[in-house]
Amino acid sequence: MTVTEAPPAPGPVEPVVHKQSVRRKLVPYWLLLPGILWLVVFFALPMVYQASTSVQTGSLEEGFSVTWHFQTYWDALTEYYPQFLRSVLYAGTATILCLLLGYPLAYLIAFRAGRWRNLLLVVVIAPFFTSFLIRTLAWKTILADGGPVVDVLGSVGFLDVTSWLGMTEGNRLLATPLAVVCGLTYNFLPFMILPLYTSLERIDPRLHEAAGDLYAKPSTIFRKVTFPLSMPGVVSGTLLTFIPASGDYVNAELLGSTDTKMVGNVIQSQFLRVLDYPTAAALSFILMAVVLIMVTVYIRRAGTEDLV
Amino acid sequence: MTEKTEGGDVRLSGISKTYGSFTAVHPLELTVPQGSFFALLGASGCGKTTTLRMIAGLEDPTTGTVFLGDKDVTGLPPHKRPVNTVFQSYALFPHLDVYENVAFGLRRRGVTSVKKQVGEMLDLVELGDFANRKPHQLSGGQQQRVAVARALINHPQVLLLDEPLGALDLKLRRQMQLELKRIQTEVGITFVHVTHDQEEAMTMADRVAVMNGGRVEQLGAPADLYENPQTTFVANFLGTSNLIEAEVVENSGGDVVVTAADAKLRLPAERCATQPRTGGKLLVGVRPEKISLAHADDAGTIAEGRNRFTGKIADSSFIGVSTQYVIDSPVCPELEVYVQNIERDSRLVPGAEVVLHWNPEHTFGLDAAQDIDAGVETVEETP
Amino acid sequence: MRWIRHHLVVLAGLITLAYLILPNIVVMVFSFNKPAGRFNYSWQEFSTDAWKDPCGVADVCGSLVLSLQIALWATIGATVLGSMIAFALVRYRFRARGAINSLIFLPMAMPEVVMAASLLTLFLNLGAELGFWTILIAHTMFCLSFVVVAVKARVLSMDPRLEEAARDLYAGPVQTFVRVTLPIAAPGIAAGAMLAFALSFDDFIITNFNSGNTVTFPMFVWGSAQRGTPVQINVIGTAMFVIAVLIVLFAQFISNRRKKTALPK
Numbered sequence: 001m002t003v004t005e006a007p008p009a010p011g012p013v014e015p016v017v018h019k020q021s022v023r024r025k026l027v028p029y030w031l032l033l034p035g036i037l038w039l040v041v042f043f044a045l046p047m048v049y050q051a052s053t054s055v056q057t058g059s060l061e062e063g064f065s066v067t068w069h070f071q072t073y074w075d076a077l078t079e080y081y082p083q084f085l086r087s088v089l090y091a092g093t094a095t096i097l098c099l100l101l102g103y104p105l106a107y108l109i110a111f112r113a114g115r116w117r118n119l120l121l122v123v124v125i126a127p128f129f130t131s132f133l134i135r136t137l138a139w140k141t142i143l144a145d146g147g148p149v150v151d152v153l154g155s156v157g158f159l160d161v162t163s164w165l166g167m168t169e170g171n172r173l174l175a176t177p178l179a180v181v182c183g184l185t186y187n188f189l190p191f192m193i194l195p196l197y198t199s200l201e202r203i204d205p206r207l208h209e210a211a212g213d214l215y216a217k218p219s220t221i222f223r224k225v226t227f228p229l230s231m232p233g234v235v236s237g238t239l240l241t242f243i244p245a246s247g248d249y250v251n252a253e254l255l256g257s258t259d260t261k262m263v264g265n266v267i268q269s270q271f272l273r274v275l276d277y278p279t280a281a282a283l284s285f286i287l288m289a290v291v292l293i294m295v296t297v298y299i300r301r302a303g304t305e306d307l308v
Numbered sequence: 309m310t311e312k313t314e315g316g317d318v319r320l321s322g323i324s325k326t327y328g329s330f331t332a333v334h335p336l337e338l339t340v341p342q343g344s345f346f347a348l349l350g351a352s353g354c355g356k357t358t359t360l361r362m363i364a365g366l367e368d369p370t371t372g373t374v375f376l377g378d379k380d381v382t383g384l385p386p387h388k389r390p391v392n393t394v395f396q397s398y399a400l401f402p403h404l405d406v407y408e409n410v411a412f413g414l415r416r417r418g419v420t421s422v423k424k425q426v427g428e429m430l431d432l433v434e435l436g437d438f439a440n441r442k443p444h445q446l447s448g449g450q451q452q453r454v455a456v457a458r459a460l461i462n463h464p465q466v467l468l469l470d471e472p473l474g475a476l477d478l479k480l481r482r483q484m485q486l487e488l489k490r491i492q493t494e495v496g497i498t499f500v501h502v503t504h505d506q507e508e509a510m511t512m513a514d515r516v517a518v519m520n521g522g523r524v525e526q527l528g529a530p531a532d533l534y535e536n537p538q539t540t541f542v543a544n545f546l547g548t549s550n551l552i553e554a555e556v557v558e559n560s561g562g563d564v565v566v567t568a569a570d571a572k573l574r575l576p577a578e579r580c581a582t583q584p585r586t587g588g589k590l591l592v593g594v595r596p597e598k599i600s601l602a603h604a605d606d607a608g609t610i611a612e613g614r615n616r617f618t619g620k621i622a623d624s625s626f627i628g629v630s631t632q633y634v635i636d637s638p639v640c641p642e643l644e645v646y647v648q649n650i651e652r653d654s655r656l657v658p659g660a661e662v663v664l665h666w667n668p669e670h671t672f673g674l675d676a677a678q679d680i681d682a683g684v685e686t687v688e689e690t691p
Numbered sequence: 692m693r694w695i696r697h698h699l700v701v702l703a704g705l706i707t708l709a710y711l712i713l714p715n716i717v718v719m720v721f722s723f724n725k726p727a728g729r730f731n732y733s734w735q736e737f738s739t740d741a742w743k744d745p746c747g748v749a750d751v752c753g754s755l756v757l758s759l760q761i762a763l764w765a766t767i768g769a770t771v772l773g774s775m776i777a778f779a780l781v782r783y784r785f786r787a788r789g790a791i792n793s794l795i796f797l798p799m800a801m802p803e804v805v806m807a808a809s810l811l812t813l814f815l816n817l818g819a820e821l822g823f824w825t826i827l828i829a830h831t832m833f834c835l836s837f838v839v840v841a842v843k844a845r846v847l848s849m850d851p852r853l854e855e856a857a858r859d860l861y862a863g864p865v866q867t868f869v870r871v872t873l874p875i876a877a878p879g880i881a882a883g884a885m886l887a888f889a890l891s892f893d894d895f896i897i898t899n900f901n902s903g904n905t906v907t908f909p910m911f912v913w914g915s916a917q918r919g920t921p922v923q924i925n926v927i928g929t930a931m932f933v934i935a936v937l938i939v940l941f942a943q944f945i946s947n948r949r950k951k952t953a954l955p956k
Contacts, residue, residue, distance in 0.1 A: 028783030035772035046809035108704030129935035133912040134928040138714035247802025284808040399852035413860035
């Protein structure tokens, strides 16, 4: 038995199965092709069509043609800026409410639930099993004029405060901004709770003990340890809430009034009822741009690259 | 159990592997004789696992040829090679129970009645009662035995083991070393075992190839490697060596005489890994357990003809069977000396002046043109 | 006082839980209502009429069946396409990875109404007839990304040595995929498929834009909010809820029992 360093050119040099490796290199492209093609044709390409539609002029009868009419954007913005502002305001408020409501529940499930943990998770997900439209209609019953909720909130003076803030009108909840925000909050709450729970659940409970051992009071432990470590959940939870809420028109339609219309309502009616495609496309494009810019800035500031 | 084919050796001829500009394995020639327990020993990143994976077919060599017996298997994919692997951390199929894990290879080769063979194999690794468990319900040692059974049941020409005991705690590792050795003796299959643990390699293997930087530094029986290291890397990586930088003053007849500081040392010429030249440098090595200690007051009692010099105890640690001393001397700083605790001299405490002495036969010489600290175990902090 | 402070989190959490579950309770209770007018918003009297005749309103069961069909096909399409993408992303190297990742991420970071509107402009420009096929295309598109995310997570956590071990144990490429890769990735694929089914079945906004005159179940509910809400909607909502919860509880029960019997004696 010998071990020697082989001379510089050792024996015959093996060609390393070249035939197969070319085919092997193509495998990922074949795997990607159908799905990516689907997304290109039915997601990316429509964006292009929409962009082109937004600069067209014409009418339904005579047909539309591209005239690079950017005025549409300006007209749409000046006419519908209240709806835009409302969308951002309602979606933002709903996101904050979701965070305030969702965090305690996610914390409870992650650290305090013990053997009830799985059951509580089922309860969080369970509402999904009933169509969200049916559940949103149920809020009409809950918030109805003269119903128990309105009675209680009215008698403790809550409605006076919200009415002073311009969120409700008189002694009613239904068809007010608060009802819309309440519906949005309800609809997207699970999208906040689940990411929060996932990131809280990953935190080693011994970190709390270590922080306590190092002279931190419970409130300090939360501020300095738990909350910073749950940031990935906070970031993805707020995005998963804000993005769909900003484009929603179901809650504004079912729970609101004509004074609570959001930009989603405008796009929907322009597209499906008024049939003013250029204006609708321009509005949709602006909404997309606003959301993408806000999301990008937010992700940069929060410093989390790995979402979802 | 296996059929002993003529010339069932594993032969690597000019095998090398490069990744871009990084050479993981330099062209090497290596023959593993049939039926032997062969260890590839080295620190992480030395190319030992890459070498193993090239034998398994999981890695295509950049150059060279892999022979199993007389057959060139270089171009064969792993599933067409009569070679099986016990993976690091086992890679047991989590969705299959122990029985199906062990039967996997047989079923893929179209064997329909696997019951008897699987039963026998589970008995061999003493897991007969665990056939219906899933891997995650087993302890580390049990998983390890399933991994061995899953590979061995195919009667491979060669069994490859990639750090198979790395995930086990020390006590279990010792036990499994003996177990694997027993199984190897029983089935008589060639084992190629990759490890970074020099004690493991020495306990289990008949032959050890010490690898460093993608090359084989030295190959031989464990005792031979330990007693006659050819490089500072082997001297330091296998156990501990005291290496003294010395100058050759005489090289006549059977003995070489060297000086280091004020000491004159002697060693047999045939134990030098390099040709010593008078006036040249030589690294003189001696293992810590070969050195005896005498208190300076007793210097007169040391027999004539032994290598000797004086030093001062810097540190001592009592570890039961022996006491380990660190000794500072002008000849060499921080010498290690292990003394059996037979009759303990209470004067040998830190600060005491001592004489170190040993049989010149136990000295070896190495080429001085190498890094004296090569292969010294350093604690690496990985972030 | 200290007790309250200590259990503040629990109290707050339970309030949120009540907020989440309250509408389901209302839906359930009102499935036993006998409304006076066309709308089922205020309590009149107890009745099981709607439960005895859940399909008693025109189109309600037809729309339900249509929704189930679309969800089934969209799930199959999105799961197959999405799983292929996920495997490619985790297991292979290729060009334009960044662009492909964005193309998968963007549909999830886009308000639904934008996708709905742009898809409609595409269909209008192509002169496609809105209906079953346009809904199916749209649903497959927006479910795809979610499947990729779910499957990718699972494949990422899978030890590549398992596939090497299979190849080492005489399994060829196809056998390795069928016997090892697929079964281990199965929970991820199942999770992705279930998510896709739920998303498709319950989708309203994209369907609203691209359905033409085709009525899925959410479209039916939407329409009835304008014309009058039959109690049957509540019956179907409640039934789906109860069935799903029972399935989840049953699955939990099975996995608990399996865990218990699997433990050493």
